[in-house]
Amino acid sequence: xxxxxxxxxxxxxxxxxxxxxxxxxxxxxxxxxxxxxxxxxxxxxxxxxxxxxxxxxxxxxxxxxxxxxxxxxxxxxxxxxxxxxxxxxxxxxxxxxxxxxxxxxxxxxxxxxxxxxxxxxxxxxxxxxxxxxxxxxxxxxxxxxxxxxxxxxxxxxxxxxxxxxxxxxxxxxxxxxxxxxxxxxxxxxxxxxxxxxxxxxxxxxxxxxxxxxxxxxxxxxxxxxxxxxxxxxxxxxxxxxxxxxxx
Amino acid sequence: xxxxxxxxxxxxxxxxxxxxxxxxxxxxxxxxxxxxxxxxxxxxxxxxxxxxxxxxxxxxxxxxxxxxxxxxxxxxxxxxxxxxxxxxxxxxxxxxxxxxxxxxxxxxxxxxxxxxxxxxxxxxxxxxxxxxxxxxxxxxxxxxxxxxxxxxxxxxxxxxxxxxxxxxxxxxxxxxxxxxxxxxxxxxxxxxxxxxxxxxxxxxxxxxxxxxxxxxxxxxxxxxxxxxxxxxxxxxxxxxxxxxxxxxxxxxxxxxxxxxxxxxxxxxxxxxxxxxxxxxxxxxxxxxxxxxxxxxxxxxxxxxxxxxxxxxxxxxxxxxxxxxxxxxxxxxxxxxxxxxxxxxxxxxxxxxxxxxxxxxxxxxxxxxxxxxxxxxxxxxxxxxxxxxxxxxxxxx
Numbered sequence: 001x002x003x004x005x006x007x008x009x010x011x012x013x014x015x016x017x018x019x020x021x022x023x024x025x026x027x028x029x030x031x032x033x034x035x036x037x038x039x040x041x042x043x044x045x046x047x048x049x050x051x052x053x054x055x056x057x058x059x060x061x062x063x064x065x066x067x068x069x070x071x072x073x074x075x076x077x078x079x080x081x082x083x084x085x086x087x088x089x090x091x092x093x094x095x096x097x098x099x100x101x102x103x104x105x106x107x108x109x110x111x112x113x114x115x116x117x118x119x120x121x122x123x124x125x126x127x128x129x130x131x132x133x134x135x136x137x138x139x140x141x142x143x144x145x146x147x148x149x150x151x152x153x154x155x156x157x158x159x160x161x162x163x164x165x166x167x168x169x170x171x172x173x174x175x176x177x178x179x180x181x182x183x184x185x186x187x188x189x190x191x192x193x194x195x196x197x198x199x200x201x202x203x204x205x206x207x208x209x210x211x212x213x214x215x216x217x218x219x220x221x222x223x224x225x226x227x228x229x230x231x232x233x234x235x236x237x238x239x240x241x242x243x244x245x246x247x
Numbered sequence: 248x249x250x251x252x253x254x255x256x257x258x259x260x261x262x263x264x265x266x267x268x269x270x271x272x273x274x275x276x277x278x279x280x281x282x283x284x285x286x287x288x289x290x291x292x293x294x295x296x297x298x299x300x301x302x303x304x305x306x307x308x309x310x311x312x313x314x315x316x317x318x319x320x321x322x323x324x325x326x327x328x329x330x331x332x333x334x335x336x337x338x339x340x341x342x343x344x345x346x347x348x349x350x351x352x353x354x355x356x357x358x359x360x361x362x363x364x365x366x367x368x369x370x371x372x373x374x375x376x377x378x379x380x381x382x383x384x385x386x387x388x389x390x391x392x393x394x395x396x397x398x399x400x401x402x403x404x405x406x407x408x409x410x411x412x413x414x415x416x417x418x419x420x421x422x423x424x425x426x427x428x429x430x431x432x433x434x435x436x437x438x439x440x441x442x443x444x445x446x447x448x449x450x451x452x453x454x455x456x457x458x459x460x461x462x463x464x465x466x467x468x469x470x471x472x473x474x475x476x477x478x479x480x481x482x483x484x485x486x487x488x489x490x491x492x493x494x495x496x497x498x499x500x501x502x503x504x505x506x507x508x509x510x511x512x513x514x515x516x517x518x519x520x521x522x523x524x525x526x527x528x529x530x531x532x533x534x535x536x537x538x539x540x541x542x543x544x545x546x547x548x549x550x551x552x553x554x555x556x557x558x559x560x561x562x563x564x565x566x567x568x569x570x571x572x573x574x575x576x577x578x579x580x581x582x583x584x585x586x587x588x589x590x591x592x593x594x595x596x597x598x599x600x601x602x603x604x605x606x607x608x609x610x611x612x613x614x615x616x617x618x619x620x621x622x623x624x625x626x627x628x629x630x631x632x633x634x635x636x637x638x639x640x641x642x643x
Contacts, residue, residue: 057550057636078554085552096547096640100263112252113552157551 002069003030004164004196005054010063010073012049012219023049024060025219031198033164036191038199038210038227046219048169051200055088055167056080068164085113089158091187093170095150097142103129103153104138110161128156132186148179155186166190169200184209204233250560257565261572271533272573274526275619279577279612280584281519287585287604289512291592295600296504305498306468307372308475310461310482313491321485321492323448323458329481330463336474338466341366342458344451348418350444352405359438360401362417364451364458370396370428372464380411380426383447391449395422398443399430415444418454422446471496520615526573527619534566534627538634545631546639555632562631566624567617574616578609 012024024046031037041047052058053065056072059080065072067087075083089110090096097106107125116124129135132152134145142150151171158166168187172180188209191197199210207213213232215223223232261268312321323342330340344364350357363369367383370376377396387394395417402410410424431440452458465474475494482492538545545558585602592600 052637055550057640078556081549081552081554084550090550092640096543096550098544098547100259109548110551113548113554113557161552 001032003066004033004035004068005029005031005198006064006066007050007053008064008066010053010060010065012046012053012058013061022219024053026063027216027219027221028063029214029221029224031196033196034191034194036188036197036199036209036211037214038201038207038212039214039216040201040204040207041216042202044218045216047200047202047216049219050216051167051169051198054165054198055090056083081113085110085161087164089161089163089166091151091154091158091166091168091171093173095142095147095154095174097150097153097157099142102139102141103134103145103156106142106153107157107160110157114161125156125160128160129153131159132156146179147175148182151175151179151183152186155183155190159190164196166195166197167200168197170202171199172203172206173201180206208233250564253557253560253564254568256561257568260565261568267533268569268572271530271569272526272576274522274529275570275573275616276526276577276580278519278521278523278526279574279616280581281522282516282612283578283581283604283608284584284588284602285512285515285519286608287581287602288588289508289515290605291589291600291602292508292512293505294603296508297501300497300501300504305496305501306465306471307497308463308465308478309495309497310463310478311493311495312459312461312482321482325485326461329478333474333477333481334466336466336470336477338464339368339372340461340463341369341372342448342452343369343460343462344448344455344458345460346418346451346455348454350401351416352401355405357401357405357442360398360442360444362444362446362451364448364455365445366448369445369462372462375428375431377426378429380424382426383445387447388449391453392447393420393422393450394425395444395446396426396428397424397445398428398441400435400437400439400441401444402427403435404437417444417446420450420454422450468498471498523612523615523619526616527570527623530566530570530620531623531626534562534624535630537565538562538627538631541631542634542639542642545634546636546642549634549636550640558634559628559632562628563621563624566628567620570620570624571613571617574613577616578613581609581612 007027007029010024010027011022014021014023027046027050039047039050049058053060056067057080059065059073059075063073067083070083072080072083098109101109104122104125107128108121111121111124126135126138129138132155134149134152134156137145142153145153171187172183175183184206187197187199199207201207208227210227212225213223213227214221215232225232310326326342327340330337342365346362346364348362350360350362365383366388367385370382378399380396383394383396386392395415397410402408406413406424410427413424414421415424416422428441428443435441448458463478465471475496479489479494482494483489486492548558581604585604588602589600592602
């Protein structure tokens, strides 16, 4: 079976004056269709870089990233924008809804850039809002909703374009634990419905909700395996002196 | 994403910050309104000039002669001979003697009347006609008759419409009114075309001195240049020099005046157009601020798949819409100002001068304002389109 997401020795270097910061230093993994994977790591571990690359917001400095068999590393900005639109659904920590648009218009944004005709766009957006239980509030502005509701709208937006991968970046980070669990519940439903979900988090208790955990530290993969294995949530502290080198 | 989509996004954004949009547009509004009013004023002036001169006829030539001692001068008879010899081109001729005197009617003194010594043809030349009594005659010239023809204004205002047979005094000379001219203008006003008095040039030259200017009409207006040349040649033969006479055609004068007005209007409109440029810079400034403010929005849109050109399109169209809207307000404002200016000028000058904006000026002003929006919206839009989505998403 062909991997949906494949990192082959992907590196990302940032140049700050004379020093080279290796945010990702030879990361390799494969994620298959229908998987629910959590990418875990402390800040500076390279998980944000990883997410930016998976999300096609950035390209690796070295190595290859294949999304559905297509080499993203070589694409230009326009092609990346197209790939993001077609294949990825983003769920951000800060929801990132557009404050001037109402809920259904927010959900419509990716469809608009995909060139979906107006009527069909509205229909699909309302359907997506229905899935997160906010259809009847479609005319409200994001500011009139609670954080949990806003996050549900952003989930609806991620779903609306029918993406291959749903990429959730700390989706519960700005929520209290109860609404956080609610949102995680929805994400698990998405997975159960056959979607491929990649969850980026620093929180082990959230990571264990996934099937599989990829743990990063200092730009390297230090664990890649099932979430219920005993050493999945253990952070090795052996190399304490190097901690946070990439931050 | 279609242009229409970008357009509706732009309208939404403009509507969501009305005060800011209005202030942004102010420069464009003022610029467009100023251009429209100034061009309208120029048109009004031109129209006014044409109207005032058309009464004198565009087929007339004015000849001014300076006497050259006693040896070389042009007598009235010589002038008539010239006209007769060139009858292919020239038609009627009348000496004109302007008199700067008051007209005394009974105990009233009228200072506004234009008093001229002329020949019997002058009434025809000026396009007037006699409504009662008779015109001046050749015999009046010969006899230096103490008679005159007056305009409808003097007749109505001082003689109650029965001036024929009455007497008045000009420059100490008593004259009998033999004819009244038909009313030429819509209303009888002091100083208008109807406030005039014509007496025989022979009588007038006794009071005011030698005849030094003539009005000559041409047979065919299309042969104006040839007619002027013929007249000038004849005059040159008499004077052997072109320093002692001038031949001016009315059409030429109107043309000269019109082109002067046009230059003036052009310069003023150019100055007003500077305001348009300043307005454009205002739009650019606000758009740049707007790009910074909306960095996060741009990041979100990009992460959801907006290509650079969509972001570009959105911002350029927003700038163009803002300035186009400013243009529309400016046009409305310009028309209002024009109407107000017409009123004010009419009151102040006691003349009807319509400030009439041309459609071309309006279209041009609108076109320029949209163009300025696109031009000055381009830079901020480019900046927005080039934003890195990762940085933009992180921006607070």
